[in-house]
Amino acid sequence: MWVDREDLVERVTREVMGRLPGRADPVPDRVDVPIGVSVRHVHLTKAHVEELFGEGREMQPFADLYQKGYYAAKEQVLVVGPKGAIAKVRVLGPPRAFSQVELAQTDAVAIGLRLPICSEGREAETQPVTIIGPEGSIRLPGGAEGGAFIARRHVHLGEEHAAEWGVKAGDLLDLEIEGPRPTCLHGVLVRVGRGWRPEVHLDTDEANACAVRTGQTGALVLRRRPGRG
Amino acid sequence: MWVDREDLVERVTREVMGRLPGRADPVPDRVDVPIGVSVRHVHLTKAHVEELFGEGREMQPFADLYQKGYYAAKEQVLVVGPKGAIAKVRVLGPPRAFSQVELAQTDAVAIGLRLPICSEGREAETQPVTIIGPEGSIRLPGGAEGGAFIARRHVHLGEEHAAEWGVKAGDLLDLEIEGPRPTCLHGVLVRVGRGWRPEVHLDTDEANACAVRTGQTGALVLRRRPGRG
Numbered sequence: 001m002w003v004d005r006e007d008l009v010e011r012v013t014r015e016v017m018g019r020l021p022g023r024a025d026p027v028p029d030r031v032d033v034p035i036g037v038s039v040r041h042v043h044l045t046k047a048h049v050e051e052l053f054g055e056g057r058e059m060q061p062f063a064d065l066y067q068k069g070y071y072a073a074k075e076q077v078l079v080v081g082p083k084g085a086i087a088k089v090r091v092l093g094p095p096r097a098f099s100q101v102e103l104a105q106t107d108a109v110a111i112g113l114r115l116p117i118c119s120e121g122r123e124a125e126t127q128p129v130t131i132i133g134p135e136g137s138i139r140l141p142g143g144a145e146g147g148a149f150i151a152r153r154h155v156h157l158g159e160e161h162a163a164e165w166g167v168k169a170g171d172l173l174d175l176e177i178e179g180p181r182p183t184c185l186h187g188v189l190v191r192v193g194r195g196w197r198p199e200v201h202l203d204t205d206e207a208n209a210c211a212v213r214t215g216q217t218g219a220l221v222l223r224r225r226p227g228r229g
Numbered sequence: 230m231w232v233d234r235e236d237l238v239e240r241v242t243r244e245v246m247g248r249l250p251g252r253a254d255p256v257p258d259r260v261d262v263p264i265g266v267s268v269r270h271v272h273l274t275k276a277h278v279e280e281l282f283g284e285g286r287e288m289q290p291f292a293d294l295y296q297k298g299y300y301a302a303k304e305q306v307l308v309v310g311p312k313g314a315i316a317k318v319r320v321l322g323p324p325r326a327f328s329q330v331e332l333a334q335t336d337a338v339a340i341g342l343r344l345p346i347c348s349e350g351r352e353a354e355t356q357p358v359t360i361i362g363p364e365g366s367i368r369l370p371g372g373a374e375g376g377a378f379i380a381r382r383h384v385h386l387g388e389e390h391a392a393e394w395g396v397k398a399g400d401l402l403d404l405e406i407e408g409p410r411p412t413c414l415h416g417v418l419v420r421v422g423r424g425w426r427p428e429v430h431l432d433t434d435e436a437n438a439c440a441v442r443t444g445q446t447g448a449l450v451l452r453r454r455p456g457r458g
Contacts, residue, residue, distance in 0.1 A: 104335075104437065105437035106335050106433065106434070106437055116409075117409045117410060153410070180346045181346060181382070181414075181416070182415035182416045183412060183413065183414055183415060184412065184413035184415065186411035186412060187410070203438075204335065205335070205434050205437035205438045206410075206438040208334035209432075209434045209435040209438035209439070210438070211334070
């Protein structure tokens with residue numbers, strides 16, 4: 001007969017906490033979170049914006065993203081690898097402290113890049129890549145100075161939601177997706193930022209593999225119930 | 230304290246069965262199965278091979294596939310959708326009773342097709358598509374006469390493995406994949422054929438989403454253990 005001690009303690013603790021005055025709602029096992037599908041894109045420093053688009057040029061917001069203060073810019077670039085190039089890759093704003101190129105594995109294969117899965121563009125494994133704009137081109141060296149990579153699946157959370165749900169930055173959670181290609185994505189990295197809205201970011205390969213589009217939701221698993229797959 | 234009656238009965242039954250003489254090995258909970266990544270491809274009837282490549286022409290084997298008797302042919306075609314075309318799409322042999330085009334969602338988007346997830350090319354939802362070869366072109370009408378679709382993730386099993394593992398054609402299993410993009414693919418359709426070797430087929434979107442390549446393995450979950458995610 002199977003019993004897990006830690007699980008039992010956790011369940012009783014939660015039950016008690018949930019019944020204490022002023023703490024009527026226990027932490028749920030899973031919460032539905034909107035999914036945002038990240039198509040290949042680049043982030044640029046202010047200096048790189050000028051190198052690619054001309055002196056004195058600033059990014060022009062084209063469409064607001066789901067997270068407040070972030071936008072898709074009017075600016076687009078050509079991303080070049082050893083075996084090809086991808087045109088009209090969108091620049092996202094605002095400008096960053098370092099530039100980076102985020103591609104799906106499908107994109108990487110198409111232009112001959114072999115890319116690592118990274119959480120951000122300054123990790124040591126990011127790869128060199130060339131970016132061409134209408135007024136100039138830049139070469140990101142990879143590594144700490146910024147490069148190309150495949151983004152690790154992650155979830156944005158505001159500080160309030162993170163606290164309420166009992167998770168913290170760096171946690172790795174499961175995301176259960178239903179539909180015609182039901183899938184559980186493990187290792188969804190938790191990122192916490194002030195004012196962020198809960199949103200899972202997947203790349204196009206992941207979204208296509210799960211047959212989801214931006215705006216659909218997945219169930220973020222805060223805690224596994226025993227006996228449930 | 231959580232106890233599942235059915236689970237208990239099942240576990241005891243398996244334990245007893247496993248200890249009976251001549252039945253030393255109980256059915257495992259999960260088995261490692263090789264993964265084959267299906268790049269976009271087409272299957273053709275003999276008549277369509279002649280229409281596309283010339284009268285009297287037969288497919289020329291180019292490379293054997295993992296399943297005995299199946300091969301990638303030398304022949305390649307252009308697959309055309311309303312917004313574009315994909316060149317050098319491989320034809321797989323041997324010829325079939327109906328023609329079909331299997332694309333990843335990434336491919337479908339690139340050429341402007343909106344495709345369903347199907348198990349085979351004669352399902353009602355498959356879509357019309359044009360195929361162009363060096364000597365002619367054909368138009369698959371979609372539906373029962375063959376069309377384009379996105380393949381449902383599936384696993385090939387020989388009759389012996391299916392019997393040994395207690396699964397049958399049509400079952401839907403989970404496949405756990407480890408690595409940099411750990412993922413559990415639900416709903417992996419079981420297909421059983423005489424002489425087939427155990428092999429999971431994923432398309433390129435799924436493989437890229439899980440960061441796996443042909444030849445790596447995944448754990449096919451024959452039965453969930455309680456308390457295990």
